[in-house]
Amino acid sequence: MAMKNFTRLAATALIGVAVLTGSLSPAAAADKVTFLTSWFAQAEHGGFYQAKASGLYEKAGLDVTIKMGGPQINGAQLLLAGDADFIMGYDIQVLKGREQNQPLVTVASSFQFDLQGIMAHDDVADLAALKGRPILIAGSSRATFWPWLRTKYGYTDDQIRPYTFNLQPFFADKTMAQQAYPSSEPYQAEQQNEKVKFFLFADGGYPPYGSTIVTTEKMIAEKPDVIARFVKASLEGWRDYMKNPAPGNALIKADNSKMTDGQIDYALVKMKEMKAIDRGDAATLGVGIITADRYKQIYDFMVAGGLLDPKVDWHKAFDDRFVKDLKILN
Secondary structure, three states: OHHHHHHHHHHHHHHHHHHHHOOOOHHHOOEEEEEEOOOOOOHHHHHHHHHHHOOHHHHOOEEEEEEOOOOOOOHHHHHHOOOOOEEEEOHHHHHHHHHOOOOEEEEEEEEOOOOOEEEEEOOOOOHHHHOOOOEEEOHHHHHOOHHHHHHHHOOOHHHEEEOOOOOHHHHHOOOOEEEEOOOOHHHHHHHOOOOEEEEEHHHHOOOOOEEEEEEEHHHHHHOHHHHHHHHHHHHHHHHHHOOOOHHHHHHHHHHOOOOOHHHHHHHHHHHHHHOOOOOOOHHHHOOOOOOHHHHHHHHHHHHHOOOOOOOOOHHHHEOHHHOOOOOOOO
């Protein structure tokens, strides 16, 4: 009996040491993951915040830290430096990175189209009508949608005015238009009783996905299981956020004190109206889907616009294995 008790005590002691050192069951420890968004917390990031708030990441064995991006933050640079495991990116960024031998890889999308567009005053009939008018765009937009607008609608570079994320120049000049997101700048205009129209580039054929999940070749080679779990939980977060956004919204407002309920509600309405997460391929293949056909379209678009060296291997810019069989339907 004494020997049995001693054995039991010894075993208990060993278990205690193992727990303290983490050597008994390393799989029980959640994998730490850092995700960097593209901007300050907002409804357009809701799926990720929902997954964090509702325990989807925790259930997937992940300890996820969401960091906000901003105008002075280079997400790809931080990703490649190892300061983040995933970033919220965009296809043009990834393909341009591949051109510079940066091992960036898109593994999923949030939206089936880029939410980018132009906000104009309500006398403007369409994008073609803006030819010759001043347009406020950010410096980075010269290498994304601007070449497409030039080619498609005959815009010229002398129309460009610098956009500093201040709407006052737009309000002051009735001939002016500006880049915008359907859920952001139009809401601000509405608050100022300004009548505006919004034109979504995707409706005119602009092909990129929106708010993609981007990682590195190294991450794919070394931690494919972490990627699979992060992608699945994030896309489940998007599905749930569009149905009951309260948990995600609480975290969004905790991260971004300037975000209001009115702005979030407006954004949700717009995302649902546009079917941002379940339009096109996502209606049948599931939320977050990316396809080779679509990536070839993006590559062709960039090459045709002089934005990309045709020698770039576009196949390496995406990896669909993490989404193609999920079929998470909204």
